[in-house]
Every structure is written in structure tokens, then in C-alpha cells.
Amino acid sequence: MQLLITGLSGTLAPHLARTAAAAGHTVLGWDRQQVSPDDLPACRAWLDLVKPDAIAHLGFGAEAWAGLMARWAAERGAPFLFTSTAMVFDHVPNGPHRVDDARTARDDYGQYKIRCEDAVREAHPQACIARIGWQIDAGTGGAAQGNNMLAALDAEQQRDGRIRASTAWVPACSFMPDTAAALLQLIETRASGTAHLDSNADEALSFFTLVQQLKRRFGREHWQIEAHAEYVHDQRLLAGARQAVVLPQLTHFLGAQALSGRTA
Structure with missing residues (x-):
């Protein structure tokens, strides 16, 4: 499988890339210098050129970029994974938080992630949204x-x-190697819906x-x-009753x- 991973200049995405490569997959990164995430026509043209088999979106960028990649994957029946965050939930009301709980974020980052979740879900109803906590490495x-x-x-x-x-x-928190392994499993099994990945649950x-x-x-x-x-x-993130992948x-x-x- 050729797996496109965004965010390879970050912290968690390189863990996922190494885990995927060790499992025999070909990893493809997104070069922002070559294709700006803000140029949506260029983004679609580049996706048409490289034709990844699956997309894992871990990078930071506008919700329109997330929605475009998700729609491209949906049109081809390809798996799409978006990593969201426990920060979509405010501390009021208190947790632990379940996958179907109302997202109550008041801060800018949490609200940004909510907008991305919504853009992905609208574009690709079978996408997987994986909410994670603070990562440790x-x-x-x-x-x-x-x-x-x-x-x-x-x-x-x-x-x-x-x-x-x-x-x-x-x-909500976990060690990065565990999170990377879980994310890859979600991609390989073509998981859909919302997954909560929390080692402290x-x-x-x-x-x-x-x-x-x-x-x-x-x-x-x-x-x-x-x-x-x-x-x-x-802040714990409780897994859904049918969630097959846990940390x-x-x-x-x-x-x-x-x-x-x-x-x-």
C-alpha cells in the first residue's frame, strides 16, 4: 500500500511513517514547498498524479485542505484517517468523554479541530477520525x-x-509508538467512524x-x-463499544x- 502521510515534519507523523514502512508499506509525504495546501486545485492535481492508496492526515492546515483530501479518497473508495484531539472537549462538562458526546471546545485549537472533523465527515462518510491525547516520547x-x-x-x-x-x-495521553501502531491498524482495517485512542482510559x-x-x-x-x-x-477518551483498536x-x-x- 502506498500511504500518504501529512505532517512528516512534526512529531507523531514520523512515528507512523516508520511503523508503516516496517510493515512493508510505501510512505509518501506532502511537500508544502512543492504543493501548497492553500492551493486546492494544485492539491487535487497532485493527488491525481501520485494516486495514494490511503491517506493519513496528521498535518496542520485549513479544514478546506482536509475536506479536499477526504473527498478525493472518498471518490476512489480509499481509506482516509484524520487525527483529531481530546481538546475538542472542554473541561465543562467534565469527562470521561465518549465518542458521541457533544464537542464543547472553547479554545481556538479545539474549535479548529472540530471544523476539520466536520469537513472530513461531510466529504468522506466512511473516514476514520481518531481522537488522541497528549503524546509522550x-x-x-x-x-x-x-x-x-x-x-x-x-x-x-x-x-x-x-x-x-x-x-x-x-x-488523555499515550506513548507515540503505541499511537502510531494503532493509527496504522485503523488504516489497514479501513476503520470508519470515530475512534478514541487513550492509554489512560x-x-x-x-x-x-x-x-x-x-x-x-x-x-x-x-x-x-x-x-x-x-x-x-x-479528560479521558473512552473507546466506543464497537471500536476494535485500543491502545x-x-x-x-x-x-x-x-x-x-x-x-x-
Whole structure:
């Protein structure tokens, strides 16, 4: 299968690309310098030229771009996957959040993802929308980079000399290799509908406990962790009853001792 993946200059998409290549698929990226996502006729012409067998849209761009790619795939009966986010749900009303719950985002990013979801669903009714939480990755040689939790925590410790972590926030989150494997499985099985991919859905670790466990797991002895309860949100993403693809639990990477901080 020739799989087109957008967002290869980001953090999660390269994981998916490596996972797909290891499974024997041919990976094709979107070169924004060659074809601007804002030039919709050029985008369609390029898709007509390269003819991918499936599309995984992980890149950032206007909802019109997402809708065009989804429509192109729908016209050819090709699988289309769009990665959305737990941020389509605000903390009021509280979670855990189910696939059919009303999307209540108030911030710009969450509302942007809602518009993309709607554009994809209108263009390709059989598309798969995979909502994911905050991704975790140690990076090469333990140097976390990009848009991921471990990198953000490293940056906060360096900037503030401490990490403030809520005991009242149960985040949706997972490790990137697990997410990449799940996304590929959704593509290969031509899954449709909305999938929730959250490794914390069952274990319900608080953010404070998770940060403590990441400190232990990745040797961040210098982290100074300060607990607070100012942000209250059960952000977990619960899988649908018919969802065939689910993520391994966080203890897959953290170890069973992480369950000592379970909040639910």
C-alpha cells in the first residue's frame, strides 16, 4: 500500500511513517514547498498524479485542505484517517468523554479541530477520525523533542525550576509508538467512524502521578514536582463499544507500580 502521510515534519507523523514502512508499506509525504495546501486545485492535481492508496492526515492546515483530501479518497473508495484531539472537549462538562458526546471546545485549537472533523465527515462518510491525547516520547538518546509531554515537562523545569502538576486532572495521553501502531491498524482495517485512542482510559492516572512516574521511568531526577488541584478535568477518551483498536495501558511503558496513583 502506498500511504500518504501529512505532517512528516512534526512529531507523531514520523512515528507512523516508520511503523508503516516496517510493515512493508510505501510512505509518501506532502511537500508544502512543492504543493501548497492553500492551493486546492494544485492539491487535487497532485493527488491525481501520485494516486495514494490511503491517506493519513496528521498535518496542520485549513479544514478546506482536509475536506479536499477526504473527498478525493472518498471518490476512489480509499481509506482516509484524520487525527483529531481530546481538546475538542472542554473541561465543562467534565469527562470521561465518549465518542458521541457533544464537542464543547472553547479554545481556538479545539474549535479548529472540530471544523476539520466536520469537513472530513461531510466529504468522506466512511473516514476514520481518531481522537488522541497528549503524546509522550523520549526521543533519540533520551532527548525529548517536538510537541510531546516529556519535552514540555523538561522545558517547564528548565524555565521555572519546577513542574506544577494537577492532582485533579486525569489526562488523555499515550506513548507515540503505541499511537502510531494503532493509527496504522485503523488504516489497514479501513476503520470508519470515530475512534478514541487513550492509554489512560482505564488506569485513570492523575497528571501529578503521571509526572512522577515519567520522572522515574526516564531518569529525570532533577525534576522538582509541585502538586496542585487548580485544574480539574477527567479528560479521558473512552473507546466506543464497537471500536476494535485500543491502545495498551500506560503501564505498558511505565511499569505496574504506576497504578499506585490511580484516581478512579
